[in-house]
Amino acid sequence: MPPPSxxxxxxxxxxxxxxxxxxxxxxxxxxDTHFVETQEAVGMHVVGQxxxxxxxxQFVWLRGFHDMESRAAALGAFYGGPVWKAHREAANATMQxxxxxxxxRPVRPDTGLEHPGPPRPAAGTEARPDSRVxxxxxxxxxxxxxxxxxxxxxxxxxxLARTGALPRGLFQTEPAPNTFPALxxxxxxxxxxxxxxxxxAAHHREHLRQRAGSTAWTEQVLPGLDDxxxxxxxxxxxxxxxxxxxx
Numbered sequence: 001m002p003p004p005s006x007x008x009x010x011x012x013x014x015x016x017x018x019x020x021x022x023x024x025x026x027x028x029x030x031x032d033t034h035f036v037e038t039q040e041a042v043g044m045h046v047v048g049q050x051x052x053x054x055x056x057x058q059f060v061w062l063r064g065f066h067d068m069e070s071r072a073a074a075l076g077a078f079y080g081g082p083v084w085k086a087h088r089e090a091a092n093a094t095m096q097x098x099x100x101x102x103x104x105r106p107v108r109p110d111t112g113l114e115h116p117g118p119p120r121p122a123a124g125t126e127a128r129p130d131s132r133v134x135x136x137x138x139x140x141x142x143x144x145x146x147x148x149x150x151x152x153x154x155x156x157x158x159x160l161a162r163t164g165a166l167p168r169g170l171f172q173t174e175p176a177p178n179t180f181p182a183l184x185x186x187x188x189x190x191x192x193x194x195x196x197x198x199x200x201a202a203h204h205r206e207h208l209r210q211r212a213g214s215t216a217w218t219e220q221v222l223p224g225l226d227d228x229x230x231x232x233x234x235x236x237x238x239x240x241x242x243x244x245x246x247x
Contacts, residue, residue: 008112009065011065011071011103017059017060017097019058020096031061039074045065045115047063047246050240053132053239054236060135099184106169108170113195114168125243127242128239129240129244132204135238136195136196137234137236141190159211159217159220162214170194
């Protein structure tokens with residue numbers, strides 16, 4: 001894990017957009033060209049943007065903030081500014097739903113994402129990275145506490161490490177009220193999430209093979225998670241866009 005001084009953001013939005021059929025490759029160039037540096041210029045960090053490999057009409061992205069107060073100021077500046085006003089109709093026309101948003105924070109300061117990450121490719125870059133990002137969401141019956149964190153560190157993390165999926169970041173629900181009500185977020189849920197980056201799709205498939213064949217995973221980890229979670233794990237397999245910094 002990166003040291004606390006290298007943590008990206010203390011507040012993360014996980015945004016999952018359902019798009020109209022065939023519109024994902026319309027939104028992504030628009031986003032990568034107009035909505036990256038312009039958001040960062042007003043005080044937020046565009047962590048990464050992705051195609052969901054299992055849902056062809058899903059666009060997933062992460063953006064981060066220093067804290068909830070600065071989140072309100074940054075979002076107000078961007079959505080009240082000229083860039084969004086110039087391109088919002090084109091962006092909104094691609095979307096069926098943009099309200100599937102989870103507000104997260106690092107479990108500890110040292111479990112946030114490294115910042116700064118690798119240099120972001122320049123605008124106009126078309127080559128897509130080979131890497132894959134897997135984001136696992138565990139919906140707990142109650143807020144994550146020391147007991148669940150200990151279970152994760154003692155039971156879950158070792159198996160993930162042995163199967164080639166050491167987490168890059170650990171996150172949990174940010175319980176503070178939404179400081180920018182114009183953009184809804186999901187409430188009443190207790191999420192614990194871990195994020196892993198694989199060099200390419202082959203490494204991700206190998207992890208899935210090893211995990212499926214691991215008796216420690218099937219006989220210890222999954223039953224233990226069932227005790228803590230109120231519903232099955234949700235896994236996102238994500239392919240970074242050409243300009244995603246997280247890759």
